[in-house]
Structures are given as C-alpha cells and as structure tokens.
Amino acid sequence: MKKKLLSLALLFAPVLACAQSTVISNVNGYTLKENRLLKFAAIEFQDDKVTRLYQSGDKLPDIKNKQSKHIDGQGKTLLPGLIDAHGHVLGYGLSLLRADLTNSASELEAAKRVFNYGQKNKDLTWLQGRGWNQVRWPGKNFPSAASLDKYFPDQPVWLRRIDGHAGWANSKAMQLAGITQETVSPRGGEIIRDSRGNASGIFIDNAMALIESKIPPLTIAEQKAILVKGMNALAAVGLTSVHDAGISAANLKAYQALSREQKMPIRVNAMLDITDKQWRKVLRQGPLRSEDDFLKMDSVKVVADGALGSRGAALVEDYSDHAGHKGLLLFSDKKLLEVMKTAMDAGFQVNTHAIGDNANKLVLDNYQQLLNTSDKRALRHRVEHAQVLRLADIPRFKQLGIIASMQATHATSDKNMAQDRLGKDRIAGAYAWQKLLQTGATLAAGSDFPIESPNPFYGLHASVTRQDHHNLPQGGWFADEKMTRLQAFKSFSVDAAYAGHQEQLLGSLTPGKKADFILIDRDIFTVKAEEIWQTQVVSTWVNGKQVYQK
Known part of the structure; x- marks a missing residue:
C-alpha cells in the first residue's frame, strides 16, 4: 500500500511542479526596488505570486507552451496594486447607498x-x-x-x-x-x-x-453586502489593499465571514476601534490573519481629538478664527495613556488619530513614555493624520519610530480654511510632508475615504502638486511641502505596506511577493503633473486574479 501511495505521489509531482503561469507582456511596467524605480516590459506570475519580471529585450516563454498563458498588455502602464493606509470601508459602502x-x-x-x-x-x-x-x-x-x-x-x-x-x-x-x-x-x-x-x-x-445610538444597527448580513459593494468600488480605482481605520467587533465578524467565503475582492488590514464595547475581549483573542492574507487585524484605532473643519482638532493655543476655543480632546490624559498601553501590552500596533498640534504632542508624549518602558517599538505604532504639528515635534516621528499616516487630499481640500483656523505661524507645521520626510520619517499615504475620494491618483496628484483639480493655487499651496513623484508613489506602495507589517508580501512586484497589480491608461511618471488625477484604471488584479476590468 505504501508503494502504491508513493508511486501516485511521483506521478502527480510533475503536474504540481508545472502549474500554469501567466505572462502579461507589452507593458510599461514600474515597481520599486531598493527605493529606486525599476522598469520592466513583462510580468510573470503563478497562482498568487510574482515569479519573474522581464526587461525589454529579454526572451519571453514560448507562446505555444501550454504551461504558460499569455496576455497582451497593449502598451498600458503596469504598477503594483496601490494601498490606502487609512480609509473606512463600511462608511464608504454606506456612502454609496x-x-x-x-x-x-x-x-x-x-x-x-x-x-x-x-x-x-x-x-x-x-x-x-x-x-x-x-x-x-x-x-x-x-x-x-x-x-x-x-x-x-x-x-x-x-x-x-x-x-x-x-x-x-x-x-x-x-x-x-x-x-x-x-x-x-x-x-x-x-x-x-x-x-x-x-x-x-x-x-x-x-x-x-x-x-x-437611536439608529437601528446594521445586521451582519447587511454589513457583508455593504462591505463587498465598497471593496468592489475601491478595486475599480486601483486599490488592492486598504487599512480600515476603526472597525467594530460586529464589523470584524462580517469581514471574517466574507474571508471564509472567499468573497473579499481586495485585501483589508483592519484596525479595531477601541470605542467598541467588546474591544478588550477581542484583544484577548490575539491578532488575526487569514491564510490567504486577504484579512488581517493586529492593530487598534484610537481617536485623540476631532477635526480641523469642525474646530474639534485640539490645539495648544486658541483657534485663530475662534478666540477662547482650543478644540476637543476625546479622552482624559490618563484614559488615553491607559488604552494605548492596554493595546501595546496585548501585542497590537496602536494607530492614534491626532489632527491638532496639542493632540499630536500628547500622543507622541504617550508613545515616548510607553516605549521607554517596554520593547514595543517593533509594533510600528502610527499617528493617523499627523495634520498640524509643532515644528519641535516633527523630528520625534523618526526618533520614536512612529509612522506618519497622512492623506494628501486633506491639504488640497482644507487649503481654503486651514490658515483661517491656524494663522500664519502654525500653518508652517501643517500638512508638512516634506519636513517629515527630510527627517527620515516613514510616511504612509491614504485618503480617509469616504471623507475624501478613495481614488489614489487624486492623492498622488495632490502629493506632487499641492493643487486642486483646477490647478489652484498657482505653483501649489505651501509648495515647499510637495513630494517628488517617487516619494508619493512610495507612500502609496512600499511604505503603506510597511505601515501594515506587510512589506514582505505587498507594495512592490518582486519574485515571491503577491501578484497584486493594476494596469492604467497613462504613465504617471512622465505625464504632466497636473494630469495625474485624470488617470483611469484599466484592470485590477489581486492574488493573481482579475477583480476589475474597465
């Protein structure tokens, strides 16, 4: 009997070893390798992983070879699937309804x-x-x-x-x-x-x-349907992975059901909302990661203050356009420190919303205190938004190993009111992308959908121009903070992956990484900067499978 089983195994071994690969050729491909742009003309992948990139002039597998499926990329630009490091999938799905x-x-x-x-x-x-x-x-x-x-x-x-x-x-x-x-x-x-x-x-x-609290809650079945609607819409704009910034325990159950049923079109890296009544119970169950890496939950979302537009962002000094008002801190100092410590002690990454300079200072102070007394730095804690910073606090991100999770389109949306709120001095530390990057800080890009459009090409455009879609203001709003195209691309790819502890899987197209990529209608590295936002996605692939076709 053992001999028979062995012979069957030997019979099927060549079949397993020669599983069909797919080659997409005739593409204008870009990926990042050691922080530099690498160009390629074809990509080969097998099952869910990239197996090879072909440079211009390299010999491709024989098109007659039955072990290789060939697709003509028709000269389109091919990029790694883009990652939004801060959005709200259920909220986005609901916004569509x-x-x-x-x-x-x-x-x-x-x-x-x-x-x-x-x-x-x-x-x-x-x-x-x-x-x-x-x-x-x-x-x-x-x-x-x-x-x-x-x-x-x-x-x-x-x-x-x-x-x-x-x-x-x-x-x-x-x-x-x-x-x-x-x-x-x-x-x-x-x-x-x-x-x-x-x-x-x-x-x-x-x-x-x-x-x-008086609005009837959504059922799990309703949440599942809304999440799928939202994820499909995100795939259509070129996102293959998103960090869902603050989900409830019920929301997590809906995701887990979709994961089991293999109905998730894109990857979700979820942050548990610490305002959920069951958050401590969920933390005790430990980090979660699906076998296919479509669902991951090993971080928490904490909200320290409000937003600038509604004057809820917590500032050190009064609002310039509202004397006597400094915004809102949503927790007492003691409580904020306690929830951050609880999550760290459970082995979870702590991602804290901070928009005002007072909130950012307080959150950085808490991170510093907690990291000085623990070995939790490797969890790569984050500040979500890091929108208004005291100049003295900018170097602390690199010093403490804190990731700045920022949204470029917030700057172009807020430019009409931000200086009114902050005045001419404080604005120097607001939306300060280049100041942060020059200190060596990691900047992970997102959009905060549905607050802003989830379209990552809007974010790339805002990053490199500091302008709206009407090319205003001329030259860019506080243009010294513009990113280079390479910096912006990195923030939506490898650095966003790093911010989710997934840089070994996602963010670039190198052999062994996941076959998550998009084909788009123009070359974002050579078109006029003001045209980047007009980029259209032709198709989106996740795990080696096409999930969207225009």
Whole structure:
C-alpha cells in the first residue's frame, strides 16, 4: 500500500511542479526596488505570486507552451496594486447607498438633496447622508435643524459632515434622542445651541453618539453586502489593499465571514476601534490573519481629538478664527495613556488619530513614555493624520519610530480654511510632508475615504502638486511641502505596506511577493503633473486574479 501511495505521489509531482503561469507582456511596467524605480516590459506570475519580471529585450516563454498563458498588455502602464493606509470601508459602502451631500453649494441645496434622496427611498425609517461642508457655503455657518424640518417634519434625518466629526440632525431625530435644553454635552463632544439655548441640530464628535445610538444597527448580513459593494468600488480605482481605520467587533465578524467565503475582492488590514464595547475581549483573542492574507487585524484605532473643519482638532493655543476655543480632546490624559498601553501590552500596533498640534504632542508624549518602558517599538505604532504639528515635534516621528499616516487630499481640500483656523505661524507645521520626510520619517499615504475620494491618483496628484483639480493655487499651496513623484508613489506602495507589517508580501512586484497589480491608461511618471488625477484604471488584479476590468 505504501508503494502504491508513493508511486501516485511521483506521478502527480510533475503536474504540481508545472502549474500554469501567466505572462502579461507589452507593458510599461514600474515597481520599486531598493527605493529606486525599476522598469520592466513583462510580468510573470503563478497562482498568487510574482515569479519573474522581464526587461525589454529579454526572451519571453514560448507562446505555444501550454504551461504558460499569455496576455497582451497593449502598451498600458503596469504598477503594483496601490494601498490606502487609512480609509473606512463600511462608511464608504454606506456612502454609496446614502444621500450624497459632497460639494453641495449651500445649506438649502443640501436639504433639497436629502429630500430628493428621500423621495427615491420611501421605505427607510431614518434618512441618512454624508458630505456637507459649511466652509464651502455662503457665510460658512453651521446648518440648523430648521432647514431640514421644512422637508421632514415627521421623519428622523441624520447627516454626517464630510470629515465625520460632526452631524446634522432634524428636530424629529433630536426628539427621538431625547435632546432638550437640559441635555449636557458629553466629554469630548459639543451640542451646538442657538441664542435661546436650544440644540441647533449640530452635534460635534462624542456628542454625535446621542443621536446615533437611536439608529437601528446594521445586521451582519447587511454589513457583508455593504462591505463587498465598497471593496468592489475601491478595486475599480486601483486599490488592492486598504487599512480600515476603526472597525467594530460586529464589523470584524462580517469581514471574517466574507474571508471564509472567499468573497473579499481586495485585501483589508483592519484596525479595531477601541470605542467598541467588546474591544478588550477581542484583544484577548490575539491578532488575526487569514491564510490567504486577504484579512488581517493586529492593530487598534484610537481617536485623540476631532477635526480641523469642525474646530474639534485640539490645539495648544486658541483657534485663530475662534478666540477662547482650543478644540476637543476625546479622552482624559490618563484614559488615553491607559488604552494605548492596554493595546501595546496585548501585542497590537496602536494607530492614534491626532489632527491638532496639542493632540499630536500628547500622543507622541504617550508613545515616548510607553516605549521607554517596554520593547514595543517593533509594533510600528502610527499617528493617523499627523495634520498640524509643532515644528519641535516633527523630528520625534523618526526618533520614536512612529509612522506618519497622512492623506494628501486633506491639504488640497482644507487649503481654503486651514490658515483661517491656524494663522500664519502654525500653518508652517501643517500638512508638512516634506519636513517629515527630510527627517527620515516613514510616511504612509491614504485618503480617509469616504471623507475624501478613495481614488489614489487624486492623492498622488495632490502629493506632487499641492493643487486642486483646477490647478489652484498657482505653483501649489505651501509648495515647499510637495513630494517628488517617487516619494508619493512610495507612500502609496512600499511604505503603506510597511505601515501594515506587510512589506514582505505587498507594495512592490518582486519574485515571491503577491501578484497584486493594476494596469492604467497613462504613465504617471512622465505625464504632466497636473494630469495625474485624470488617470483611469484599466484592470485590477489581486492574488493573481482579475477583480476589475474597465
């Protein structure tokens, strides 16, 4: 019997060894090798891994060879799959299903958009949406419940601001939440009130939970469907991996179910949200990694402060356009240190949202204190956003081994209000990509979708031009902070992979790494910089399989 089994094994061994490989030739390929651009003309992969890159002039496998499948790349540019180091997949999927208030020109237009959405979705109990930004409206004032009440006197409405750090409710929503003149703003949050002391309809940061706790939660089945919708849309813009910045325990269960069912089109590196009631229980179960590397969860997301646009970012000194106001810290100093230490002690990477200079200083201080008394530096802790920094704090990222996880499109979106908020002196440490890079810090790029578009070519464009899509301002906003094309590409590829402890798998196309790549319609290294954002994805491949075709 043993001899028979041995002979069968020998019979099948050549078949296994000669599994079919795929060669995509006639491409304008780029990858990074030892921090330099490497060009290639064809790529070969077998199953889920890259096996070889062919330079121009190299002999390709015989097209008649049945062990090799050939695809003509038609001269398109081929890049490693791009990685978004900070986004929100469930939120993005939901944004595709809810009222879109992005770029609304006024409070009235935003309210009308919600009305039109409601007319098409009459089966919904709550009407929800996202994307309003009062800074773009005449007067730049926060909206009020009254403008929604005209359209929705009896149906609750809840609309998140574009940055996700403020919400706009109508009177019915506030009634269901029990909001009165006596309702106290929670720590780390604010209920905006009118001159008579009534809630205006705007809830900042932790105060948003007063409304959102009354909205029925999504089922696991609903979350799965929304996640798949979001991931497919992300694949279509050239993302093959994303870091999901703050998921709940229920959200994790939905991902795990999709992973088991092999229904994840792209890779997700998830951060557990420490505001979830079950976060300590989940940490005790230890880091998670699927066998096929489509799902990974070995980090936590902590939020130290709010956002600049809603004046929730915690600043050392007063806001330049709001005397007496310094923003919001969402935890006490003691509590923030405690949750960071708990996650580190459990062996998890700690990724802390900090936008204001005070929040960034406090978070760096905490990292320094914890790293001085532990051996947790190798976990590669991160500051998410690192948006407004004191100049003295910039070198600390490299010194402490802290990764700056930043979003280039925030700068081009915020340029119309950031200096108003910060003044001419503090702005020198804001969106300071080049200052950080020059110290040797690692900068991992993302978009913070759905706050910004997930399109990584928007981020690459913003990184190298510091301009919007109208080429404004001329020469770039604080142009000294522009990245080179190589720096920007690295931030969306190998450095984003490094930020997720995945640089041995992802981020570049070298033999042995995953066959995650994209074909695009132009050469982003040679086109005019102002055209980079117009790049279109032709196809997206993950694990050696095509998951999107234009």
